[in-house]
Amino acid sequence: MASPDLTLDILCVGAGFAGLFELYHLRSLGYSVKVFEAGGDIGGVWWHNCYPGARVDSIVPVYEFSDEKLWKDWSWTEKYPDWKELRRYFQHVDEKLDLRKDILFNRRVVSAKWNAGKDMWLITSQDGFVVSARFFLLCVGNNSKIYIPNFPGINKFRGSCHHTARWPQGGIDLCGKRVAVIGTGASGVQVVQDVGPRASQLTVFQRTPNIAFPMRQRTIDEETSRKMKQELYSTVYRRCRQTLGGHAYDLYPKYSYDATEEERILFYEDLWNKTGGLQLVAASYLDIRLNQQANDELYYFWRKKVLERVQSPRLQEILAPEAPPHPVGAKRPSLEVSYFDTFNLPHVELVDLTQDPIVEFTENGILTADGHEREFDVIVLATGFDAMSGGITQIDIEGMDGISIADKWAKSVQTYLGMMTANFPNMFFIYGPGAPTALSNGPTCIEVQVEWINACIKDMMDSGVKRIVPLHEAEEQWQQIISQSMSTGLYDAPTSVFLGRNIPGKVSEPLLFVGGIPKYTEICREKMYNGYEGFSRTSLQ
Numbered sequence: 001m002a003s004p005d006l007t008l009d010i011l012c013v014g015a016g017f018a019g020l021f022e023l024y025h026l027r028s029l030g031y032s033v034k035v036f037e038a039g040g041d042i043g044g045v046w047w048h049n050c051y052p053g054a055r056v057d058s059i060v061p062v063y064e065f066s067d068e069k070l071w072k073d074w075s076w077t078e079k080y081p082d083w084k085e086l087r088r089y090f091q092h093v094d095e096k097l098d099l100r101k102d103i104l105f106n107r108r109v110v111s112a113k114w115n116a117g118k119d120m121w122l123i124t125s126q127d128g129f130v131v132s133a134r135f136f137l138l139c140v141g142n143n144s145k146i147y148i149p150n151f152p153g154i155n156k157f158r159g160s161c162h163h164t165a166r167w168p169q170g171g172i173d174l175c176g177k178r179v180a181v182i183g184t185g186a187s188g189v190q191v192v193q194d195v196g197p198r199a200s201q202l203t204v205f206q207r208t209p210n211i212a213f214p215m216r217q218r219t220i221d222e223e224t225s226r227k228m229k230q231e232l233y234s235t236v237y238r239r240c241r242q243t244l245g246g247h248a249y250d251l252y253p254k255y256s257y258d259a260t261e262e263e264r265i266l267f268y269e270d271l272w273n274k275t276g277g278l279q280l281v282a283a284s285y286l287d288i289r290l291n292q293q294a295n296d297e298l299y300y301f302w303r304k305k306v307l308e309r310v311q312s313p314r315l316q317e318i319l320a321p322e323a324p325p326h327p328v329g330a331k332r333p334s335l336e337v338s339y340f341d342t343f344n345l346p347h348v349e350l351v352d353l354t355q356d357p358i359v360e361f362t363e364n365g366i367l368t369a370d371g372h373e374r375e376f377d378v379i380v381l382a383t384g385f386d387a388m389s390g391g392i393t394q395i396d397i398e399g400m401d402g403i404s405i406a407d408k409w410a411k412s413v414q415t416y417l418g419m420m421t422a423n424f425p426n427m428f429f430i431y432g433p434g435a436p437t438a439l440s441n442g443p444t445c446i447e448v449q450v451e452w453i454n455a456c457i458k459d460m461m462d463s464g465v466k467r468i469v470p471l472h473e474a475e476e477q478w479q480q481i482i483s484q485s486m487s488t489g490l491y492d493a494p495t496s497v498f499l500g501r502n503i504p505g506k507v508s509e510p511l512l513f514v515g516g517i518p519k520y521t522e523i524c525r526e527k528m529y530n531g532y533e534g535f536s537r538t539s540l541q
């Protein structure tokens, strides 16, 4: 076994919200901590996702750290900031907390092996640097392993071709270019509305229609920001801990059919016009993700609004088909400003991949099944991620019995409380599988998990416990809780990321805890207060 170049209490992988928050808090508890980050700077997804139009769909101020010393002299300029503003925010966080000195950039962790004799992890980065650490924290996020479908001939294409999350840091000038966008998930929607007006030709390849809601974007001036801090900030982060999705809003406390048809229509009109955003689902009726009929009603409300904006009857049916492609909210809804209007531009074309699949990439462009070869200068792969588990399984992690995490999770992605997995002691993951993760606002979920993990680590350090690992039975029970709660809701989308169905060969199973932030927090705390119920803890001899 290689001898370490560095010995630490804790190694964190990833410098996004989770890794930075961990670094700050663990360091202030007096532990030796470093962060290894594969990217070139802090910010996590906001360093990687610098594609045209990239921005959040959580409203400020909930998409930031809740610590007053970070928000009190930071002002956002938009309700939904873009990647550039988020990068400036992370620089601000760094200036306040002095984080950078403990982060090593361009350092990708490729393997980790548990040394049972020493109760330490031996972790190796791509450049051969070896760290020995007592705790191994995977802050790799749910969107760090990109997914590119196996398009035949993809390397033949002579133009420029990039995944949205590997967009060149210097950007690409798309003005007057012939552009293809493959994929119409959240990133695809953002690219299309941003690039459509300036490309000379834009072809969008759609597999699944996106039930995107209006963003209702607006700018925030200094005075509004000051008022928000005065009137909202002191309670908003506490409120986020009490809502299902970790946002500032929650489900409306009424069932759909407790309201009359007229009341329901007016309710949706209000959500549509006044707030827009994720609220169409997350602040909707209590049963919106439980009752198919109520869900269909929301779909047809949405469809009517989209049909009013799209001129061509053919495009109307592809973008907003008569039959719902999946229940509303079964995929995380995307937000749009001018996505649907973009298709009225004469140089914008939509290809329905269910009718005309891609046959191959050619030297000049893309050939579809109807024999049509379209030529492009730039191809944008908005094809998503091997989400939740992919960022973890792409690291060669070997636990107690010599089995790798990739092998263990190939059959089923089993976790306990969405933070640990059996046979991998002292290894925690944040915003990954088995937790509210993609069904919740990132920073809220991350702060809940970080607090739990740090309390656990502190308790072990203080009381001489050298090893914590979940029991197999506890893990199985957690998996049952996850499966049962997801099966009662309307989550059955054919290409659902929440079920791992967007990745060929990945087992289709519930990957998230759908019970919401308050319930999740309560269960995690209860296990801790009950003496780490469901875990095996071994003390120093």
Ligand SMILES: Cc1cc2nc3c(=O)[nH]c(=O)nc-3n(C[C@H](O)[C@H](O)[C@H](O)COP(=O)(O)OP(=O)(O)OC[C@H]3O[C@@H](n4cnc5c(N)ncnc54)[C@H](O)[C@@H]3O)c2cc1C
Residues within 6 Å of the ligand: 013, 014, 015, 016, 017, 018, 019, 036, 037, 038, 039, 043, 044, 045, 046, 047, 049, 054, 055, 056, 057, 058, 063, 107, 108, 109, 110, 139, 140, 141, 142, 143, 144, 165, 187, 391, 395, 430, 431, 440, 441, 442, 443, 446
């Ligand atoms: C375009 C986009 C928009 C989003 N918008 C929202 C939103 O509006 N609201 C919301 O709640 N969530 C959103 N998300 C989800 C987002 O993942 C979370 O909000 C949040 O960024 C998670 O933070 P994190 O620290 O857990 O992970 P990340 O931000 O993903 O950071 C993980 C870091 O780990 C690094 N890493 C991964 N593997 C390794 C390795 N092996 N070695 C070294 N480093 C590694 C990565 O380079 C990355 O920098 C969005 C995601 C994307 C891609």
